Every structure is written in C-alpha cells, then in structure tokens.
Amino acid sequence: xxxxxxxxALLARAGNGGEGAxxxxxxxxxxxxxIRLTLAVSAVVVVVNAVFGTLIAWVxxxxxxxGKRLVNALIDLPFALPTIVAGVVxxxxxxxxxxxxxxxxxxxxxxxxxxxxxxxxxxTRSVQPVLLELxxxxxxxxxxxxxxxxxxxxxxxLPALTPAIVSGVAxxxxxxxxxxxxxxxxxxxxxxxxxxxxxxxxxxxxxxNLPAAAAVSVVLLLxxxxxxxxxxxxxxxRSRHVR
Amino acid sequence: xxxxxxxPPGAGRGASARASRVGLRTVxxxxxxxxxxxxxxxxxxxxxxHGLAPVWKAMSEPNAVHAFWLSIELVAIAVPLNTVFxxxxxxxxxxxxxxxxGLLGLVIDLPFAISPVVVGLALVLVYGQGGWFGKGLxxxxxxxxxxxxxxxxxxxxxxxxxxxxxxxxxxxxxxTDSEQAxxxxxxxxWQTFWRVTLPAIRWGVVYGVVxxxxxxxxxxGAVSVVSGRIEGQTQNLPLYVQDRxxxxxATGAYTAAVVLALLALATLVAMNLLSRRTRSRxxx
Numbered sequence: 001x002x003x004x005x006x007x008x009a010l011l012a013r014a015g016n017g018g019e020g021a022x023x024x025x026x027x028x029x030x031x032x033x034x035i036r037l038t039l040a041v042s043a044v045v046v047v048v049n050a051v052f053g054t055l056i057a058w059v060x061x062x063x064x065x066x067g068k069r070l071v072n073a074l075i076d077l078p079f080a081l082p083t084i085v086a087g088v089v090x091x092x093x094x095x096x097x098x099x100x101x102x103x104x105x106x107x108x109x110x111x112x113x114x115x116x117x118x119x120x121x122x123x124t125r126s127v128q129p130v131l132l133e134l135x136x137x138x139x140x141x142x143x144x145x146x147x148x149x150x151x152x153x154x155x156x157x158l159p160a161l162t163p164a165i166v167s168g169v170a171x172x173x174x175x176x177x178x179x180x181x182x183x184x185x186x187x188x189x190x191x192x193x194x195x196x197x198x199x200x201x202x203x204x205x206x207x208x209n210l211p212a213a214a215a216v217s218v219v220l221l222l223x224x225x226x227x228x229x230x231x232x233x234x235x236x237x238r239s240r241h242v243r
Numbered sequence: 244x245x246x247x248x249x250x251p252p253g254a255g256r257g258a259s260a261r262a263s264r265v266g267l268r269t270v271x272x273x274x275x276x277x278x279x280x281x282x283x284x285x286x287x288x289x290x291x292x293h294g295l296a297p298v299w300k301a302m303s304e305p306n307a308v309h310a311f312w313l314s315i316e317l318v319a320i321a322v323p324l325n326t327v328f329x330x331x332x333x334x335x336x337x338x339x340x341x342x343x344x345g346l347l348g349l350v351i352d353l354p355f356a357i358s359p360v361v362v363g364l365a366l367v368l369v370y371g372q373g374g375w376f377g378k379g380l381x382x383x384x385x386x387x388x389x390x391x392x393x394x395x396x397x398x399x400x401x402x403x404x405x406x407x408x409x410x411x412x413x414x415x416x417x418x419t420d421s422e423q424a425x426x427x428x429x430x431x432x433w434q435t436f437w438r439v440t441l442p443a444i445r446w447g448v449v450y451g452v453v454x455x456x457x458x459x460x461x462x463x464g465a466v467s468v469v470s471g472r473i474e475g476q477t478q479n480l481p482l483y484v485q486d487r488x489x490x491x492x493a494t495g496a497y498t499a500a501v502v503l504a505l506l507a508l509a510t511l512v513a514m515n516l517l518s519r520r521t522r523s524r525x526x527x
Contacts, residue, residue: 037314052274057272063264071272073515077279079454080507080514082461083359084481085500088284088488092289092497149263171355178358180464181481185488192349198360198464205364205468217361224356 031216033192034200039223041108042176042198045115050165055124060124067134075125080119085180086117091186097243106188111196114182119172126168127161134160163234170231174224283443286504289508290497301498312482313391316475317466317479321399325455329406329446334440336407337414354403362400363468366393389467390477397465398479402458406451413447414440450517461503 032223060072078086090113094104134157142152180198187194195203204213252323270511292296301307367388421443425435429517463481470477478486478500487495 047336051273055267055273056275059268061269065268069515071275074275074279076511076514077283077507080510081456081508082463082481082484082503084463084484085286085461085507086282086502088496089286090339092285093281096280112387113278117282120278143406149260178356178361180358180360180467198358201358201364202360202464202468205360205367209369210364213364217364219365221356221361222360224358236377241321 001225015205028171029214030191030195031200034197035193035216035219037108037111038177038197038220041111041115042173045112045119045176046169046172048116049119049123050169052128052166053120053168054161057124061128072158075121078120083118083179084185085151087182087185089119090096091184094197095186097218105186106194108187108194110186110188111183113177114186115176118179118182119175122172123165123176125165127173129159130164159222165216166231166234170228173227173231177220179226264430271481279424283504283508284479286497286500290494290501293322295496297373297494298498298501301495304373304479304495305500306486307495308477310480310499311476312389313394313478314460314480316391317394317398317462318456320395321402321459322452322455324399324401326448326452328405328453329379329451329455330410330444331407333410333414333444334436337411339420348372351404354401359462359466360462360468362465366396366400366465371395389471394466394477394479395471398459398462400463401462402455405454406448409451409454410444413444415430417443446517453513453517454511457507460506499516 050219056075060068060075090110091105094110094113095103138156139152142156143149147155178198179196180202184199184202187196187199191200197216200217200218202212204210204216289332306467332347336348352517357365370393372386417440421439425439430438461481462479463485466479467482467485470479470482480503484499484503485495
C-alpha cells in the first residue's frame, strides 16, 4: 500500500491531461534540457565508476597494505552519508573559498562530482565478491603460457568480472539519474545549464505545476527502470555464458 | 563486507609486477582520498574552524534541537515498521508459494530506482489536497502533507527495502530443515518463528536495520517535497542543514552536517562489524 498507491497516483497524474499534455510537458525546452543533462552526466559518471570501481575492487581484493580494512569500510560512506551533507561538503571543498582554490559551483563538473560521490560504492561492491571467488589458476596458466599481464587481465579476468561490473553500472545509473540532495546546492540549478531532472521536478512542484512534474518524473523513472532491466538481463545472460 | 586478502597470482614475479601493483594502489587510493576523505575531513575542519563555542551555540538553537528530535522520531517510527514488514516480506518470498513472487520482489526494490523527489511527488499526489485521499483526509482533520505523518510516509518509503533484502539471502541459506524439525516436534507456527527462525536470521535483520536507520536519518529529497520545510515544525535534520545553508549560517549548517556525518560514521562501523558476523555465520 505504501509503495504501489503513490506510484499509481504518479502515473495517473502524468496521464491526467491526456497524451497531448504529457508530451507537451515533457518536450518543454527546460524539461528537455534537464532530462538530457541528467542522462548525459549520469552516463559519463557511470563509465568513470565502472573503471575506477573495478580498479578499487581489484586493489582491495588483490593487494595488501596497512589500513586496507579501514579503506574498505570507507567505501560504504556514500551509502551512509545523507545526500545533503555530501552536497554541503562538496561545496566547501570545490566551491569558492575551497582549499584547492578551484571553484566549480554552477558548473556541470560540479554535478558530475556529486554524482560520482554518491554512486562510488556500487560498482566496487558488486565486483568485490566476484573477484574474491575468482581462483587464480586460469590466470597463472595463461601467464605460464607467456601471456603478458595486460592480456591476462583482458582475456581472462575482465570477462569474468563483466556481469558484476554491468550490474554495478545499472545500479549506479539508476541512482545517478534520480540524485537530488547532493546536486541541489553545488550546481546552482541553472535552467538549461546545470539543472538536472530531479531539480526540475522539484521546481515544478514548488510552482504547483504538478502535471509537468509528474510527466518528467515518469520519464526519469522509465529511463532508470529500462536501463536497470536491460543491464540486469545482460549481466544475467553473460554470467550464464561464462559459467 | 569482509574482504580476504588473496595472494595475487604472479606475486613477486619481478620488479615490474610490484611496480604496477604499487601504481594501481596509488591511483585507487588517490581517487578515494579525493572523493571520500577530503570531503569528510572538510566537514570537521569547517565546523570547528572557529572553535567550540559557535558550534555549541549552533547546536542549542531551538530549531536545530527540534530538527534533531524530529529526525529521531521519524527513524523511531519508520525503522520498526520496515523491520516488521521486511521480515514478513522475506518470509513470504522465501517460504511462501504463490504466483507473482517475482513481481513482489520488483516492488520491494522499487524505492531504489526512484528519485527521492519523485517519491515525494507521488505521495503528494495521493495524500495531498488535490490527491486521491486528500479530500477525505482533510475532512477528518488529518493533515498528511506539510506535516509529520507525510514525512513518516516518505521516510518509510525510501528505507523500505533494506531489511527485506538483507533477510532474504539469510533465509535462503538457512533452509527449512530446522523449521520442519520444530514442526515435527509439535511447535506451532509462531513458536517456530520466534524460537527457530528469528534467532537464525537475526544478524541479517540487524544489518538491514542499520542500513534502514542510516537511510531514514539522511533522507532529504522526499521529505523536502512532502514537508513544506517549515522551520521548527517540519524540518528533519538534513532539511535543517539546507535551511541554515540557504540563510548563510555556515556554522549552523556545518554543525548539523557534522552530527549527521558522525551518525553516518557510526553506521559505517556498525555495518562493518555486522557484515563480518553475517559472513562468518554463512560460512559456518
């Protein structure tokens, strides 16, 4: 009851004005800009996450160094930290008066950084268990046959990891597309420049333009769900193949 | 999540292996430091930059205190609700037999895929003035949106899946043997649950509760939409942080942020300790 009803209401409101109104709201220039920005930045962020997340998982599983347990625990920080706190802090670090002397407030880079922060754990946490399970015999065999380490990684390790990476990417994307709290401060929410979908929806709610908000919400929701479904199917098919 | 150290294949196979390992390590740690440690360090630095006195003052602001207790209240309602619900759903999904199990699983995971703002909007559409139940509720003098009940709903929604998701694998691993044994010995369903199932799944449940609590404490977007953000009345702690920030009260904002950050760190510690327990249980 808690979950299904509100979603149904959302869909209903979005469709309230009929097909025409839905498309009108969704294709308003500001909405389009917001949606496109959200999808684009999320896609970039997700790719970065795929690379660095796997790298971090690799280092955490295959390497030894003092403080490793602490680092491992810290990976979950973005899960536990409220998004608004992340936003405030990113502003403190990379905004005016920040210690690094750079100011990225009101830029898309800021949006990307916020999204990178909140989606950090997904790929890493997805890849770690798989990496742990991987036994080294195939890699050692390849190495003894003369394969260089890059080749070993590319041909043996990476395919085994791909389903996990993909499912981590799917979760990252869904999270990034919907992110609000960490973005709302540092991006300045400039329409057409740094306003992401969730902020646009928020603005429409404030302006009592609920149909517009509902329409764009449905679009965002569909994007997240489609990507989630597609990537989950892909990763499941892949892991069956590898098995 | 406990991570065992495995010997890297080809370890010690010469200087280049070692160099690339150190290289990788540096890149990974550098990335993490930039993205994780710098922010956390920054909150503490900025808060205590001007000494303890302003911090103390900020903490004793009535609105701050109210926001804090409201957050606690939201958690105190949402977490037990979601725990009971989560265990129930887990039992239903793992021990029950009915069509549509997959669908139910999807519905449970839904709060993960939805933006918090959208959650708030959906709640407004149902319980708000123009909404489906809105008029009925207004007639009975029950305010949901722009007041605490709405915030409870929002908080409960976003923190819904955790207990269920953490309990399901544990239930699956457990298997029905002990429960069946109890049944043959004459135990009733409730007795079986209380004496056999629950103690076996308790670490999964506790881990889920910790995650739920963290999520509930930190929820911002959904509550923001639903509550109207009225100072001293409908601000939870994250909303208070934003409010202070927008009013250029940096110390107030950072102080509240530090409180939340400390709670987050406590959550991290709990998560880490507990995950080791659940892991070792499953290995046993």
